Amino acid sequence: MNLVLLVEGAETEPRVYEAWLRHRLPALHRVPNVADLIADGYVLVSGKGYPSCYRRIAGLLRDIEANPGRVQEFWICIDSDEDTYEARYAEVHRTVQAELQGARMARTNPSLEIRIIIQHCCIETWFLGHDGFLRAGPQSPQLVDFKRFYDVSADDPERMGTYPGYATRASFHLAYLKAMLIERSHRYTKQRPGVVIDPSYFDALRARCARTGHLQSFRQLLSAFEAAGDAGL
Incomplete structure (x- = not known):
């Protein structure tokens, strides 16, 4: 093929x-x-x-x-x-x-x-679907606010709207992903996506799909x- x-x-x-x-x-x-x-x-x-x-x-x-x-x-x-x-x-x-x-x-x-x-x-919306990366108790005030606004570990990331102060959904989803990953000692940029390209990350997204109606x-x-x-x- x-x-x-x-x-x-x-x-x-x-x-x-x-x-x-x-x-x-x-x-x-x-x-x-x-x-x-x-x-x-x-x-x-x-x-x-x-x-x-x-x-x-x-x-x-x-x-x-x-x-x-x-x-x-x-x-x-x-x-x-x-x-x-x-x-x-x-x-x-x-x-x-x-x-x-x-x-x-x-x-x-x-x-x-x-x-x-x-x-x-x-x-980045897809990447937010790895529900093992969002801490149950976030440490950064920004991530606390983001999770309070919308908990991507429990609710479908594709349904998440725009947090106040962000011009677009995509810009907010990117900010949420960066904040979520940095608390797990990972950094994400467009040029260096980092951990999201690991096979285990893909498999976690696939598992999320299998057990929920999300993504x-x-x-x-x-x-x-x-x-x-x-x-x-």
Whole structure:
């Protein structure tokens, strides 16, 4: 199986998804371009943020079409930000369908599976789902206030709103994650995500999904990995 993976961000997501692919699909090896794919490979492309990532959808679909039968899976991983999950999914879906109009994809790549994976609201929201990292009794006043506002160890991080003083949900979720991790002696930056790329962290998020109804958008990524595993990887 060959995979093309488009991620929205330029810093965190490439590091995180590469680590998760090594963990979940170790048989895959990374190559630079679609044309370099032969067997059991993947191409990971940064969309350089929103909305420029949409332009990369078009380019990657052209690359896939120009290399018939080479790619079986195309994953598009994009934040919902301030949109609802449904609104952002529909926006990405419309973009994909518009690019497929007039393309020969159905004939040249009949087995291609396109999966839209929305990080609701951002990838840091998913990381907040590791319920073993938030202390029962936080020490920092900031984290005490955050937990009082919304306890991500007990309630679904994807449903958390914006704390007063933060311009967006994503900026608050990032601040919450940093505060949560620093109390466990870990630091998180976009350039150096740290512990969140560890296999055990991914497994904890998967376990959270298994025992709760939380992190529904993360479940879409788990389903993609499971489908790839069923394909023999």
